[in-house]
Amino acid sequence: MLRKMGALVWIVLFSLMLTACSQDQDNDREVIKRSNEVEDLPDQEDLVSEEELVAEDARVITVNGDTIYGEQYNIIYHETKSYMVNNDYDVDDLEFVHEQTIQSLVNRTVLTQDASEKGITVTQEEVEAAYEETKAQFDTEESFKAVLAQLPYTEESFKEVLRQSLIQQYYINQEFSDIEVKAEDVELFYELLREQMDQAPALEDARNEIEQQMLENEIQLALDERLESLHEAAEIEEHLSHFKD
Numbered sequence: 001m002l003r004k005m006g007a008l009v010w011i012v013l014f015s016l017m018l019t020a021c022s023q024d025q026d027n028d029r030e031v032i033k034r035s036n037e038v039e040d041l042p043d044q045e046d047l048v049s050e051e052e053l054v055a056e057d058a059r060v061i062t063v064n065g066d067t068i069y070g071e072q073y074n075i076i077y078h079e080t081k082s083y084m085v086n087n088d089y090d091v092d093d094l095e096f097v098h099e100q101t102i103q104s105l106v107n108r109t110v111l112t113q114d115a116s117e118k119g120i121t122v123t124q125e126e127v128e129a130a131y132e133e134t135k136a137q138f139d140t141e142e143s144f145k146a147v148l149a150q151l152p153y154t155e156e157s158f159k160e161v162l163r164q165s166l167i168q169q170y171y172i173n174q175e176f177s178d179i180e181v182k183a184e185d186v187e188l189f190y191e192l193l194r195e196q197m198d199q200a201p202a203l204e205d206a207r208n209e210i211e212q213q214m215l216e217n218e219i220q221l222a223l224d225e226r227l228e229s230l231h232e233a234a235e236i237e238e239h240l241s242h243f244k245d
Helices: 001-016 070-086 096-115 124-135 142-148 155-175 183-196 203-232
Strands: 057-065 066-069 236-237
Touching: 057 070, 057 096, 066 070, 066 096, 070 096, 070 155, 096 155, 096 203, 124 142, 124 155, 142 155, 155 203, 183 203
Parallel strands: none
Antiparallel strands: 057 066, 057 236
């Protein structure tokens, strides 16, 4: 089950590339962990209390005229807190978790808006295909739905996560397709790596992995810069006083 859960976790983590868990923004950014590095998920029943959630129909934030409501906030709050727990952030400060959730909602919204302006769309057929592909990795439909409930998602809310993930994927493919990693940069990185390891693998054995990690990092940095620019230009109005005095 854990291996199959990993595929589902990857989708969640991919969507959380937009989550601004930035306690130390000035530090070097790490490449997002792949699913095979995720060992487990926190128990969702214990992770978020009822007091941390908001009414599903409550207005939370408006970004460039698009309003996000409590139903979506609650889902992203779960995702954000789960990500923070898995990455050793302090989740006792609930206001901080709330702020990161708002940041994530803004990032997702401005990216979706910019994608739409650039002609990037996702059809319902593509969402359904991704949903069926994910479900097919499980032994039974019941086990798949049990994992959704653990995360927690309904079928429809998970399809929305898939839609957002596909938009992000298409956006990255279109906007950052020109990003490349030079061979000399890979070799320089390898030399630094070899200095830190007692027995480093041969360069040719590690080249592809190093190049992929460096490429992902460059794409993430480019995405961060784009989001910062979109965020600065956005008209944002917060409606939620949750966790505030």
